[in-house]
Amino acid sequence: MTSTPEQATQPTSGAGAATGDVDVDTLRQVSQRVLWLASAIVDAANRGRPNDTGVKVGGHQSSSASMVDIMVALWFHGLDHRDRVSVKPHASPVLHAVNHLLGDLDASYLPTLRERGGLQAYPSRSKDPDTVDFSTGSVGIGATATLWAAMAHRYVRSQFPGSTPEAGRFISLLGDAELDEGAIWEAVADPQVASLGELLWVVDLNRQSLDRVVPDIQIQRLAAMFEAAGWQVVTLKWGRRIGELFARPGGEALRRRMESMPNEEYQRLLRADSSELAARVLGDQGDQDDPALRELLAAVPAAELSAAVRDLGGHDLGLLVDTFAAVDDHRPTVVFAYTVKGRGLPTEGHPNNHSVLLNATQMQALAEASGTSLDDPWVGFAPDSPAGRLAARRAADLARPAVSEVGRLSVPAELGHEHRKPVSTQAALGRLLADLVRDAPETAARVVTCSPDVASSTNLGGWINKTGVWSVAERRDWFADDAERLLRWSESQSGQHIELGIAEVNTVGLLGELGATWSRWGERLIPIGTFYDPFVGRALEPWSFGLYAGGQSILVGTPSGVTLAPEGGAHQSVSTPSIGLEQPGCVAWEPAFAHDLEWCVLRAMDQVGRPDGTSAYLRLSTRPVDPALARVPEDPEGRERRRRQAVSGGYRITDHDPATEQVTLVGVGAVMPEVLAAAARLGERGIVAGVVCLTSPDLVWRSFQQRGDREGGTGSGVLDLLLPPGHPAPLVTVLDGHPHTLAFLAGARGDRMRCLGVSQFGQSTSLPDAYALHGIDVTSIASAALDLLGR
Template sequence: MSKPSDKNQTPKTISREVLESIARRAHYSATQMIFQANHRTDKEKGDPKIGGHASASASSLHIMGALHLMVKSGFDHIANKPHASPTDHSYNYLLDLFLKQDLSKLSLEEANTAMMGLRKYSHGEPVFQSYHSTYDSDNHNFFPSGTVGIPPVEAGYMALAYRYAREHGYEVPDAHFWALTGDSEFREGSMYEAVPDFAERELGSLTWILDYNRQSLDGQRITNPEIMNGTDADRVERTMAANGWEVIQVRHGQKRLNLFKKAGGDTFKNFLEKELEDYELQALLLVQDMKALKKGIAKEHPNMKKFLDSVTDQELYEAIRDFGGHDIMLLAEAMEQSKKSTRRPTIIIAHTLKGWGLRCAAQPGNHSQLPTEDELVELKSKQGITGEGLFERFASSTPEAKYLKERGEKLWSEIKAQHALKDKNQKFFLEKLTQWGEIPETLDINTKMTSYPHTQWMLGQLTAKLTRIANTPLEENKLAEKQKPLTANEKPFKLPGELFITMAPDVGTSTNLNPAMDGKIFGAPVVTEDLETELGVKDHKLPDLIPGEEVSDRFLRFEIAEGNVMSCVGAFGRMRDTLGIPLIPLMTVYDFFIKRALDQYFYNLYWKSSFFCVGTPSGVTLSPEGAQHGWKSDIQIPNQITWEPFFCQELDWILCDSIKRHVLNNNAGRSGVLLRLVTRGAEQKDMMTYLKKQARFKAGLEGKLTRAEFPVNGGVNEEELATMDEAQILRQVREEVLQGAYYLIDYRGYAGYEPGDNVVNIFAMGSLVTEGIKASETLLSHGIYANVIVVTSPDLLVGIQAHENDYAYLKHGLGINSDLYLRKSEEISAGDLVTVAGKRVPVVSVHDGEAGLLDNVGSVIGVRQESCAVRKHSKCGRPSEIFAFHGIDADSVVEACGKVLAETALEQVIVRESALEQTQNAGKAANHWTELWPSKAPVNKH
């Protein structure tokens, strides 16, 4: 396939003077942006500070200048440190690259409005978020950067996603992936976890740039040169080199390099690199009296006296400040050099000055300092900008304007070329996806021959089938020996199967991904020789985990680094919206350890990645593992949809529907699919057994039903009535499963069913549906009708998605309401006013997780609810023991039902007797729910 080129030749030879002039204008514009954001007239009392990080933005000025003005292409991606965003916006302002959604340019007036709108709430006008954002008008191929330590890792895994897509035959442009990080940010554990992985995967298209300004939020960076054997820059160099990275130090600017050539210049170079600690350097930068400084240095370093005598005070002043990270030409050379390292990622350590060009340069605590008004006036004057206008591009006749126009047009054309490629890919995949008809609702996994399967087992079956379909030729003459041709139901899954890629943090085999892994490890360009086969020691009963480079290789192995995998699944999930290639990434992880990657997980959801995260096994249901594996990562975040199926069939429907939504780009607001699975088996036949008992699925029903075990006068034994066709029942239930919940046990339409008297609704989720079923059966034997509603998605039922339509499915789809059922209680002597008992149908919820997952069902509807949930650290034991320990077992559910039924009965309403259609003689009023529901002796569950 042809692909757009990223050859990024500079439009023409350009002088250092012109480039530095542009950088100074960008510096002024960025500083002015920050100043204006902090001096708005609409500030209200108590409003938090705006900030803007002028000094941190200034230290990255020339680094970003080299990228924007000389090195990057419109196909490249950039992850920039958060505090450098004003600088980026300023370069894009000068390049005229503020774009609308249709890629047309903002007018100059609109662009100036945007520059005035840093951290401002938009009422439709263009503004800029605090840091790089998907919503900014210059967001093209920029990673959102509010979370430090995450975007540089995403850049690496996007580089891997590009290579993966290319090697699997999809059309992608040549691109380089850049990440600018702060030196304090570089201490983030997320970055160090990824360092060896990027080198081992030979991501030569990745360049990290360290903005080494030696200062952080709380002051000077304090390092220990004696213990670390050098500066922090030396430590970083050794660390990265030891992990397989190319390292380029850009320590000195051209002025320093010229001075090094003078007699004794080598002593000055050694002084700067080896003898001067970072903290001392920052102090020297604050000294203005060069004569005194010369004397002080000569006294401490006598070998430098000859050199110091040979340079003027001005030369020394400029040389001390001439960091390589502010030499735009040397930076561009280093960046171009990094692109030549095709097998190793590169880190450029750019030595910079925090607050470059500002009065606060090198000052302690300058991180949060803001420029003063007179400083802005001075900067504006130096730019030759007159009048009331605050932001101004170069006059069209200047060499700066001519260069910026040519450079900006080139980048704009490449941006449009990438979007054209995205459109082309989207059209290609849409046509190919519908070639064999719509994606079916199910993968038709047969569970009837399996004893008590669990949902994690089902995941393995589903992924195995997708893998088999992907690797089965459509042409029968290409089938291998004994390879079965695809059925009509399987052919529509062919392309989704090919797009499907799985990954795991060293738990692929233990989360049932074996079939997707066996002989299908994507390891390119690293190929490991299969010595096991060569030496005759291969165990073919175990999965083949040798990396390869076949097109059928679609599993990514990782070490135990959950953050890396979460970043990777997010990067692969962005390929759909970046290039129109709907790769379907799915990661498995022990559910408890999702917490280790919550930062990365949030990032994936924020930038609207479309991906699958399977937390399995989950919760205290993994009872033998005890406390440390038991607490689920229960979270609600925008763009997330959580599923927790009980029956294997539910998982089949959920996965197929989610895949279809992903490939058709029909999952807005729910692009992050979080699946909770377990290794506790369940009787799959129970699903149809209980569904067939429901009145709505009976054929020719007249009158009321009753259960054979507990006959009620006036009812017909439900077993004596025929039921609808199973396929018809499943079609209806599938729709309900995908809306978030369905009735498994439903006594509506049964004789003796009296809402407000003997009815309670049990909402059960995941493996705890077993406890809901048991509780319902126990309660029925006592004359209580306990409906069991299986919650498949808390987000759809009572979470963010449900809130969007005012919980319509809960209220109307399931018919859960707060209707009040009245009966006469006792008369009072006040005309015809009567005190009555008002009863609603109460709710009990039971699930393996934090109470907050389902404890708002009652409040949403307006009824009494008791939530059986995990509220303490767990222990080891059998599920039955652990469920009892947490009060989420069947007995606890029964007790909870008794409590809410009794408490509901205590509610009283005063109403006119004439308004009552029916009344009953009232008994003695109870004072507490326990009087109506005698409890057995309390059990010590501790």
């Protein structure tokens, strides 16, 4: 076991002693019952459920076992109702077992792990029937969620102090292998995190990953990395039972031997017969042979030695209780708790125990050791027993007041400004946000923007100048007296923009938690994150997981596609249009014109931060486009009709009778000038070309899917407006992204079709050259139409 200095003050009382007002013997009884319930939950899902599919149900009894004592110390002593805890994915059965004993989960759910309508494979805030504070299962993301939740709570409390409830600690329980994930270290290293004293991470240091015993845990390196980021590091290596042996003559030699042996050798001790332990601990010491160590080992009964070598800090309930109570709350803390994977099970310490299931004989033996039975596996404690009284008391302590209902917010449908000059959708977003402060202050007060060091280059400067930058702590603005400064970067707890470092994963993690404040604290926020669109893919998985966990936000990818031609292939996004269309819990938008941008963003804002809400992804451009090309009707009724069509997914720009149409050109986003120019060129040849502008291929796809829905789908029917069923015509679709995004339109009427877009890596060019290179220029669009017409 790799050595590290003890950094926790460990009380000296023996095993079974009371720690403060806690009876450790009762906690141990609870822990044994939780171990049984967690194991039985997995057992019932596999051996107790008919399964003729050939697909295993699975579950993780050993991974759960190593976390049992840590969770019992927290739920049955350390937590209060204000605390929020993220639980290691593979320990979900432990969470459900604890919730059951606390009266938060009916026994009928316990046999339903990984079953439809039952307990989820990993803790799910949105899909499990009991209390789950954070969804986990995406390694690294669930653990870091507590960090962003702590920051989100500080933000919302600073903005709405009178109505936002207090919070306690934000606790992550994670496995040591999870520290391999880069997302962990991106989050830990963010400068603002060092001020979050409400953060507590507990690492289940069982020294095993899925496939093996980890050969070199390098805890000193990990601890140094946390310390360098400003965290307090506490290491719980040994429990008090073996600590008593260390205090005897020869004990220091025993400690040195135990701490110098490789992880694999230590794990082998756990699998050895107790009669072999003394010899294995002695090993081949050669010149280092210590008579005092031999004498100590000879004096210790085999059963006691077997218990002692398993006595790690992560299984000493009294030590855990004292440690959690003594944590310094002025800075974030990480506790490295040494544990044994499979603790208390026949699979204890086996290098391949990750997914191994106990057989019937082993389950029967565990039931007997736990004071229960396979015939009645879900029985709780007698109400008048010490464990029963403790469970009842802790259930009352942890009962949370209901989250207040989210207040109503009237987001305007439009701000009423004219859009007459050519402007990019990226610039239009910046103007919209800046105008929002004056034109719709109640909505603006709920908006919080985030970016990974690209705020100014994504046009948030006007918004930042009006609202300021939010920070965990006030910072002096040394450029406040610089008259030539255009961007006023004043950091305080009253600002509404949060700037993180160049780490997109961090930003979407924060977006997810800012977007969950309506359900956690009853305060609605409208979080908007701006990214360079080529890097959306980097942040996609954690953003998607945040959506799954109930976080609602608006992700803005800008600039997008090859339209930012001089930047070259490294900054040209291809696949993001279909990413947006395929992302659950999200509506994807790609408006072409400034007025479309305004309408669509306000619609997206209206949908964020509410029980029936949804997230949004906007793909924007830096290319100025003349709004006159959209031919927005001048009369109020016509303008409103256009707005409704735009927020439904698209509209027709041409106003001729679709029955006269020989070909239909469908465009999205920044390429609309080329689409309209191609239609004009075709018109010069006597060809009537209709032009459709899509603001959201996503919503049009949904309209396509809901057409003819026998269950009464709630689609807008916009597809029939765009492509009238009675007037088929060949289609040419064009977008600055992968052409397959719009391929579904061929199924609307069975039209022949050509899909134009970007399917290759780009290069640095001028804009005309980029469009010509990828075949989305005027000539290519017109030629595709002529080909379909046989001309």
